[in-house]
Amino acid sequence: MRTTSVRKLLPEAWGFLCPVHTPDGTPCGLLNHLAAACxxxxxxxxxxxxxxxxxxxxxxxxxxxxxxxxxxxxxxxxxxxxxxxxxxxxxxxxxxxxxxxxxxxxxxxxxxxxxxxxxxxxxxxxxxxxxxxxxxxxxxxxxxxxxxxxxxxxxxxxxxxxxxxxxxxxxxxxxxxxxxxxxDEKAMLSAIAQLTPYSDFNQSPRNMYQCQMGKQTMGTPAHSLPYRMDHKLYKLQTPQVPMVRPYAHDHLKIDNYPHGTNAVICVISYTGYDMEDAMILNKASYERGFAHASVYKTELIDLQSISKDRGGANLQFGVLPGDNTAKTGLEGNGFPPIGAYLQEGDAFYSYVDLDAGVSKVSYYKSIEPAYLEQIKLLGDESGEGRLQRVFLKLRVNRNPIIGDKFASRHGQKGICSQKWPVENMPFTESGMVPDIIFNPHGYPSRMTIGMMIETMAGKSAALHGLCHDATPFTFSEDNSAVDYFGRLLKKAGYNYYGNERMYSGVTGREFEADIFFGVVYYQRLRHMVSDKFQVRTTGPIDIVTHQPVKGRKRAGGIRFGEMERDSLLAHGSSFLLQDRLLNCSDRSLSRLCKKCGSLLSPMLVRGPSTGTTESSSRWRCQVCSDGGQIEIITVPYVFRYLVAELAAMNIRVELSTC
CATH class of the missing domain: 3.90.1070.20 (Hypothetical Protein Ta0175; Chain: A, domain 2)
Known part of the structure; x- marks a missing residue:
């Protein structure tokens, strides 16, 4: 996979394979997409x-x-x-x-x-x-x-x-x-690459990133949501039409499936919470519905798979008349009412075992609450008319929280670091408050000049009631984009370069520097902290090593690796290192013979019954036949496993204690 020759774009590929729409990293140049006209x-x-x-x-x-x-x-x-x-x-x-x-x-x-x-x-x-x-x-x-x-x-x-x-x-x-x-000059680009506004002004890797992130947006997945039962669907509740868009946006009818929101942004290093790729969200904008979204999940309930015998013929959905359904919240058909708010431990569905004559209730297991959106009854394949399979469609509200991912259409991705109170947000002379605070350090190294132009273009579009064409290769040195939009801003009474005087929301004082201020179309991506956070105190451990298992779904722990260990050593945090790698991992008590230094030889020898309450059993070393030099030490359990493995290969491990 390290060769580069197979990844190159050859002359015969021009206009057929998109030079932009390819992943970065290992599959770069190997996974290609057709140009839009191909x-x-x-x-x-x-x-x-x-x-x-x-x-x-x-x-x-x-x-x-x-x-x-x-x-x-x-x-x-x-x-x-x-x-x-x-x-x-x-x-x-x-x-x-x-x-x-x-x-x-x-x-x-x-x-x-x-x-x-x-x-x-x-x-x-x-x-x-x-x-x-x-x-x-x-x-x-x-x-x-x-x-x-x-x-x-x-x-x-x-x-x-x-x-x-x-x-x-x-x-x-x-x-x-x-x-x-x-x-057309843009004929070499794929359909998704053509959706990036002013892509000819951006550094090429940023256009590549946008091609990937454009497919990860929470947008409008379908118009037939009531009839679909997808495993997982992401839907933006309040999408908008971009005011700055390329020709391909209209040509491909993307407005039928909008995937973002026009956000007022100001480019300023306002707090410590917008460092690196973090961005601050206006709390008032959030409360008005900015980037609110939902996730639709579907659960398939199959009685044939629940029943181990008779193929589910002895089971049917519902509740027996004598059972108390008021406590469970289930209706007579065995399901909650449409629109029910389900939390962990609530009754999810019930079925009747006809042989035993009892109702059995299954409970909602997810820690994330959801609303029951829809119940879909599936036909019986056996032809006997029995209801055996049901789809339960759930709606999970996913409004933006700290840690959720956003991105502009120029590969400028950022994580929401704070929902800042509107009274503390900076404001302009006209009283405008931004929806998003974007850190100015995101521009120099990324070189996304297209986003700067979109900021000016979006601002002028909002002022004049226009919809600007953002097709690449439309501007030139003789007719520059900055000059065109600068004149439009000046005509509306604003600064030629898109800057504005702004005031601190905390002190009310005017900033010494002018702040770049405008409108950018922002996308909310489906990478959310609710799907990725991983935390545990105790939980499942591996049978062999007694260390925590890995995997978020298995309630496993996060690996504290060698690099993290080196960081704690460099900080001199020895006891924290011991806590992470020993106490919170596989700490165990083991007996050691101080005479021969063996972990494996101490054995519990039971003595004759004395008839008293005191036990006559004691620990002795099988090698030394001595029980007076047995000491209890704390070691990782995996070390005991290693010693046993080495002993199986005739390698003896001796330990000395101070």
């Missing part, structure tokens, strides 16, 4: 007439006399259609036939398939095998470009693209050499 050929068009057409254009068919070298001054090359040789042409004729065939394809004449790939490989020293290769089969990628000679859109493949001259912008076109031009 299409995959899935059918085989009729090509029976193509050999006859090629002959009319000058190809010599198979079986006919070959082209003589002396007649044309060059050797002949083969013409292949879908891997099958159909004829030969001279090198000079091959270029002419390719141009004529491409023209017919671009104009849609002579029944030449629109997805036909026309790859002319010239005779080159050390190059590919020369010839005219025609491909029409499925499982190929094609993309649209502008054919300059016919002024029509032509679909080209990855094989022929290497031998074509395609200009990206008109300024790059060379007379009599450039044959094609890109339809």
């Amino acid at each position: 299409r995959v050929v899935t059918s085989t068009p009729p090509t029976v007439h193509l050999p006859k057409l090629l002959v009319s254009l000058g190809m010599t068919p198979l079986g006919a006399p070959t082209v003589a070298v002396g007649d044309t001054g060059s050797s002949s090359v083969s013409v292949l259609l879908d891997g099958r040789v159909v004829g030969e042409v001279s090198q000079a004729q091959a270029a002419e036939i390719a141009i004529k065939l491409r023209t017919l394809k671009a104009l849609g004449k002579e029944k030449v398939p629109s997805t036909l790939e026309i790859g002319l490989v010239p005779v080159l020293t050390g190059g590919q095998y020369p010839g005219l290769f025609l491909m029409s089969g499925p499982a190929r990628m094609v993309r649209p470009v502008l054919n300059l000679s016919t002024n029509t859109t032509e679909m080209i493949g990855s094989f022929e693209q290497v031998y074509m001259d395609i200009a990206v912008v008109p300024e790059e076109a060379i007379k009599d050499a450039t044959t094609h031009m890109e339809l």
Whole structure:
């Protein structure tokens, strides 16, 4: 996995694979995504007439006399259609036939398939095998470009693209050499990469991060929520339409599934709680519903799996009439009422054992409370009409708390560190209070200039009632984005650079520096501290080592590793280190023979019964036959296990005590 050659973007991949939308880290360059305009050929068009057409254009068919070298001054090359040789042409004729065939394809004449790939490989020293290769089969990628000679859109493949001259912008076109031009400068990007506003102003890794985080947002997952029973769905309760958005946002109809909120941000290092990637949330904004969200979970209750015999025929959902359902809160059908608030230990559902004639209640086990959103009855597969399987859909409220993850559309991710009271938030001369405080140290190293421009653009859009186009490559050196939005801000009576005078919410004094202030579209991501926090006092331990088990689901502990140990040693916190790695882990009392230094030899020897209350049993060393030098010491249990393992390999461990 350490090689780099397979990860590189080769020339034939331009326009077919997105150079931005790939994960960072181990799978970088190996896991790729198609460009938005790229299409995959899935059918085989009729090509029976193509050999006859090629002959009319000058190809010599198979079986006919070959082209003589002396007649044309060059050797002949083969013409292949879908891997099958159909004829030969001279090198000079091959270029002419390719141009004529491409023209017919671009104009849609002579029944030449629109997805036909026309790859002319010239005779080159050390190059590919020369010839005219025609491909029409499925499982190929094609993309649209502008054919300059016919002024029509032509679909080209990855094989022929290497031998074509395609200009990206008109300024790059060379007379009599450039044959094609890109339809759009952003055609190389995938659908998700095109959703990043002003991505040409950002450092490329930040655009890569946004492609990953754009798929992790809490947004609008579906419009058919009442009919869906997904295992887990994340839904933002109050999504908004971005005021600054690229062309792809409207083209892909992302507004049908909005995934963020327009947030007023100020770029200021206001408290110690916004250091690094932390961000402060306005508590009043939160109370008004900023980034409120829900998680929908589904529990499948299957009586056939509960019943160990008769395939669930002896069980049915419900409560017996004589049972007291008032205490459990269940209705007669065995389920809580729709909208019931469930906490850990509440009755979840009940079923009746027909053989025993008793009702059995199952209880809600999650520590996180939820609302019963919906009950879905599933049909019986046996055809006997018995209700055996039920979906219980739960809604868990997940409003922002400290530790939840947010991100702008520029790869600027941050953790909510505090919900700051609005009376202590900084405010502008007009009384505006930000929703989010963003630390200014997030800009210099990340170089997300696109977010700065979006801040100005969002501010001007709110002031003028506009919706700005944030498509990349629309601004240039002659028409800069900062100047365009700066003039709009100035027209509305604000500072040209988006700065404002602000006042401290604590002291009321005016800040000495102007503060960058504007509107940015923020996404709430599905990484929430409620899903990840891990804490325990005591709990399950490993049978062999007696150390805490790992895994959050198993109520395990967090690993205190070697690096953490080194940190405590560097701080001189020896007793804390002992507490973490011994007392809270696998502390055990063991007997040691001081004479021979063995942990394994002390054994409990039972003496004859004396008839008194005092026990005559005592500890003796099996090696020394001495019981007077047995001492109790504190060691990690895993050390005792190690000593036993070494003894099994005939390695003796001796311990000396002071």
